[in-house]
Amino acid sequence: MTLSIRWRLALWFGAVLAVVLIAFGTAVYLTMRHHALGRIDQGLSEELADVLAEVGRAQTEVDLSEWLERRFAHHEGFDFQITRPSGDRFFANRRLAGAALPLPDAVYLSDSPFYRDVSTEGGKRWRVVSVQVRGPRNLLTVQVARSLAGFDHESKELLLTMLLIGPLMLLVAVGGGYFLARRALAPVDQLRRRTQEITADRLDRRLPVANPGDELGLLGQTINEMIGRLERSFAEIRRFTADASHELRTPLTAIRTEAEVALRSNGVPAEQQQLLGSILEECGRLTRLTEQLLTLSREDAGIGRPGPAPVDLAALLHGVTETMRPVAEAKGVRLQVDIAGPLWVQGDGIRLPQVFFNLLDNALKYTLEGGSVQVRGEARGAAVVATVRDTGEGIAPEHLPHVFDRFYRVDKARSREQGGTGLGLSIAKSIVAAHGGQIELDSARGRGTTCTVTLPADQTAQGNLR
Amino acid sequence: MPRVLVVEDECKILRSLEQGLQAEDYEVVTAATGDEGYRLAATQPFDCLVLDLMLPGRGGLEILADLRRTGKATPVLILTARDTVLDRVTGLDAGADDYLVKPFAFAELLARLRALLRRGQPERETVLRAGALEMDLLTRRVVRGGAEVPLTQREFEVLEYLLRHQGQAVTREMLGRDVWKEPNHALTNVIEVYITLLRRKLEKPGHGPLIHTVRGVGYQLGEGP
Numbered sequence: 001m002t003l004s005i006r007w008r009l010a011l012w013f014g015a016v017l018a019v020v021l022i023a024f025g026t027a028v029y030l031t032m033r034h035h036a037l038g039r040i041d042q043g044l045s046e047e048l049a050d051v052l053a054e055v056g057r058a059q060t061e062v063d064l065s066e067w068l069e070r071r072f073a074h075h076e077g078f079d080f081q082i083t084r085p086s087g088d089r090f091f092a093n094r095r096l097a098g099a100a101l102p103l104p105d106a107v108y109l110s111d112s113p114f115y116r117d118v119s120t121e122g123g124k125r126w127r128v129v130s131v132q133v134r135g136p137r138n139l140l141t142v143q144v145a146r147s148l149a150g151f152d153h154e155s156k157e158l159l160l161t162m163l164l165i166g167p168l169m170l171l172v173a174v175g176g177g178y179f180l181a182r183r184a185l186a187p188v189d190q191l192r193r194r195t196q197e198i199t200a201d202r203l204d205r206r207l208p209v210a211n212p213g214d215e216l217g218l219l220g221q222t223i224n225e226m227i228g229r230l231e232r233s234f235a236e237i238r239r240f241t242a243d244a245s246h247e248l249r250t251p252l253t254a255i256r257t258e259a260e261v262a263l264r265s266n267g268v269p270a271e272q273q274q275l276l277g278s279i280l281e282e283c284g285r286l287t288r289l290t291e292q293l294l295t296l297s298r299e300d301a302g303i304g305r306p307g308p309a310p311v312d313l314a315a316l317l318h319g320v321t322e323t324m325r326p327v328a329e330a331k332g333v334r335l336q337v338d339i340a341g342p343l344w345v346q347g348d349g350i351r352l353p354q355v356f357f358n359l360l361d362n363a364l365k366y367t368l369e370g371g372s373v374q375v376r377g378e379a380r381g382a383a384v385v386a387t388v389r390d391t392g393e394g395i396a397p398e399h400l401p402h403v404f405d406r407f408y409r410v411d412k413a414r415s416r417e418q419g420g421t422g423l424g425l426s427i428a429k430s431i432v433a434a435h436g437g438q439i440e441l442d443s444a445r446g447r448g449t450t451c452t453v454t455l456p457a458d459q460t461a462q463g464n465l466r
Numbered sequence: 467m468p469r470v471l472v473v474e475d476e477c478k479i480l481r482s483l484e485q486g487l488q489a490e491d492y493e494v495v496t497a498a499t500g501d502e503g504y505r506l507a508a509t510q511p512f513d514c515l516v517l518d519l520m521l522p523g524r525g526g527l528e529i530l531a532d533l534r535r536t537g538k539a540t541p542v543l544i545l546t547a548r549d550t551v552l553d554r555v556t557g558l559d560a561g562a563d564d565y566l567v568k569p570f571a572f573a574e575l576l577a578r579l580r581a582l583l584r585r586g587q588p589e590r591e592t593v594l595r596a597g598a599l600e601m602d603l604l605t606r607r608v609v610r611g612g613a614e615v616p617l618t619q620r621e622f623e624v625l626e627y628l629l630r631h632q633g634q635a636v637t638r639e640m641l642g643r644d645v646w647k648e649p650n651h652a653l654t655n656v657i658e659v660y661i662t663l664l665r666r667k668l669e670k671p672g673h674g675p676l677i678h679t680v681r682g683v684g685y686q687l688g689e690g691p
Contacts, residue, residue: 246520246547252569253547254478260572260683261486273681280682287569288651323646326620326659357652364655424652 006181013177018170025162032158036151037127041115044129047078048113048144052133055082061136065091079126083141090140101143104130109141117148125152187216195223203231237297244297248290256283285421292423296406299430308435310458311349313384314341317377320356324364332369339377343384344458347435355431355439358424359388359451366392366449384457389450395443403441404429468513468583469493473503473529474545475521483516486572492579500524507533512540514582516575519546519557527560534561541582545570573635573683580634594629596687598673601629615667620645624660625668628677628687637684661685 003011054071058064068091072080075093081101082091089100099120108114113131120126125148132141191207198205206227209220262268263276321337328335345352356375363373371391378385395403395410402408407422425441432439437455470492474480477498484494495510497503500521507515507529515533519526530542544557544565557565563585564578594601598611606622608615617625623645628636642653661677668676678686 249547249568250476250479254476254482256569257479257482257486257572261482261489263680263683264486264572265489277681277683283569284682323648323653323656326663327655330659330662353648354650354652357648357650361652361655 006178006185009181010174010178013181014170014174017173021166021169025166029155029158029162033151033155036154040127040146040148040151041129043078044115044127044144044146045113047075047080048129048131048142051080051082051142051144052131055133055135055140055142058136061090064136077146079145079147081143081145083143085139085141090135099124101126101128101145103141103143104128118145124149127151188219191216191220191223198227203227203234237300240297244294252283252287252290256280256287259283289421289423292421292427295427296423296430299427299434308346308348310344310460311347311352312341313343313345313352313386313455314339314377316349316353317356317375317386320353320360321375324357324360327361327364328373331364331367333364333367334372335364336372336374337376338374340379341377343377343379343386345384345435345455346458347455351431352435355428355453356386356388358428359453362424363388363390363392363449363451366390368392371448379457380454382457382459384455386453386455387450389448391448394445394447394449395441396445400441400443404439467491467493469495469511470514470516470579471495471497471503471506471510471512472516473497473500473507473521473526474516474518475499476518483572483575486576487579490576500526500529504529504532507538507540508536514579515540515542516579517542517544517562519544519548527556530557530560530562541585543575543578543582571635571637571639571683573680574637574640576634577631577636577640594626594632596629596632596676599629599668599676601626610668611670611673613670617664617667621660621664621667624657625664625687628685632687635680635683635686640684 051068051072054067055064058067068080068082072091073093079096079101080091080093081089081096083103084090087103092100102118102120103109104114104116108116109130109132111132113129115127115129118126118128126145127148128143128145130141130143132139134140194207198207206224207220209217209224211217212221259276259279263273263280268276317339318337318341321335325335360373360375367373367390373391374387374389376385376387376389399408399410403410404425406426409420409422429439432453432455435455437453439454440452441449442452443449470487472480472483472487472494474483474496475498480496480498484496487494495506495512497506500523503517503521504524517526517529521529524532526544526546530544533540533542541563542561544562545568546557546565547568563582566575566578592602592604594603600609601622602608603626608617608622608625624641627641627645638654638657639649641657643649646653646656661679665675665677676687678688680686
């Protein structure tokens with residue numbers, strides 16, 4: 001599946017923004033945490049200094065205990081614990097009454113403060129600074145702690161906020177991106193529609209170019225130049241077709257008239273009559289070839305096509321089949337018709353019969369006495385399908401891909417003998433293609449050939465009938 | 467003897483047209499340029515004009531328009547090397563009575579000329595005859611040598627066309643266009659089949675052949691080729 005440029009632009013925009021948002025969010029989150037921790041450590045060190053000052057001032061443990069009790073037992077934000085080397089707790093504030101801060105390993109204990117995060121039972125997290133100092137009687141381990149509950153809560157809230165708002169911003173950004181891309185691409189769409197309107201019959205038209213300097217203006221100019229080249233080459237084909245028709249027809253007329261007039265004059269010996277007849281036959285073939293080539297080159301160029309009108313393919317197939325029926329009867333070939341009509345298509349009522357005359361002519365040509373040719377027509381969804389199926393000798397697989405090629409003959413000698421030009425199927429194909437349809441040939445040697453023509457159904461005509 | 471002016475710049479075509487028409491008992495005047503053609507057409511009386519469209523100097527359409535403007539109603543048959551619908555319509559709009567696309571069969575040119583010269587004369591025949599063959603157009607019965615020949619609609623039409631052109635060659639293109647109204651080469655086989663059918667029904671022992679094949683041209687109905 002390919003997405004439209006609009007969507008691709010919007011999604012790319014979203015992806016880039018997502019990366020930026022994630023990087024930005026991570027940076028904000030980490031910086032915030034870092035700063036908050038710094039503030040906590042700052043508080044810890046200030047409180048520690050206070051405690052140490054008391055410890056340094058005390059002469060006896062009783063004094064110390066009393067002072068500590070007065071100053072730190074009911075502290076707002078911080079918790080305190082002083083431990084003797086034996087592990088006994090010398091002092092703890094009220095909040096710590098039930099719980100004990102774990103002591104760090106001995107290697108970390110010295111007279112310089114050691115900061116770390118610890119967890120106690122119940123999942124409580126703390127930031128703790130520990131230091132060893134000389135007390136009135138012996139070494140004391142002083143610890144000041146601050147609960148990390150508030151810090152963790154804030155971090156979580158920040159993270160949550162970012163996780164909630166981030167995708168929302170992304171959504172808005174992708175939507176905005178889509179809107180912007182659509183606005184930016186609207187002129188491209190307009191350009192496309194205008195270009196579409198310029199068909200083979202309207203090559204004199206050009207696209208309007210508002211700003212010749214910008215990207216779209218340049219594109220418009222390029223397309224205009226291309227249309228110009230197309231127009232010139234179409235004009236060339238038209239002129240060539242007209243010239244060629246004149247140039248080829250004039251000498252053909254001269255040969256034909258001279259031979260015919262000579263043939264009509266009295267007293268021409270039988271031998272010369274044969275000769276003149278042969279010349280006229282070849283002349284006829286050359287005439288047919290010229291006409292078919294011109295038909296093809298006109299089809300290629302899309303020249304001289306009348307506007308499409310509703311054509312009932314069912315009636316057309318019946319007409320063509322009935323016209324050709326005597327040939328089938330004379331040959332002893334059964335000609336069956338199976339058409340569920342009416343089958344409306346948009347087309348040219350003069351050129352479309354040519355297709356089926358050619359197909360039926362071929363089918364009859366290659367079907368032997370006792371065989372059959374079946375013509376079917378049916379509506380299949382939004383299409384009208386016509387098939388011509390014969391029980392003839394079929395076409396070998398190596399020829400099958402080429403049967404629509406110009407001048408391709410499966411059996412060269414035989415085709416020429418029967419007056420074929422090798423252009424019948426090519427013409428059928430270009431006429432069908434000009435009607436927006438498809439033509440396919442399916443064949444197996446010895447089992448016959450099926451030719452299928454698929455044309456888009458004319459919905460409006462069907463609607464009018466109902 | 468009908469008097470015909472042929473204006474055509476290709477001298478080979480012009481010469482053989484002159485020769486062929488003279489052999490058919492026409493009095494033929496020729497012109498190789500448009501100006502010469504116009505001068506002749508404007509100053510002399512003709513029963514019919516055969517006019518090529520692409521001429522040096524004054525073109526065929528121009529001559530035609532000028533003639534019609536001066537009130538000349540002489541029937542005009544146009545010869546054209548172009549066969550698009552537009553070309554035909556332009557020719558007929560300019561006042562041409564008929565047209566032939568090159569390369570045409572001389573037999574067809576003769577048939578068209580005859581039709582143009584007959585124009586205005588009421589069709590009075592209700593029975594067409596050729597030797598022992600009789601076709602009654604009103605009762606649609608065909609009798610040969612006293613015996614009725616049953617024919618299908620299409621067979622009747624083909625035979626009628628051949629009878630109306632009896633003694634003259636009829637091309638397959640003419641039959642396809644005028645009887646089947648279908649300009650298609652695939653009809654060649656169909657036409658051949660009908661000719662075979664007609665021959666089988668008409669040509670009985672004791673009578674000579676009636677429908678002859680003229681090699682390279684078409685068919686001709688008559689007692690002799």
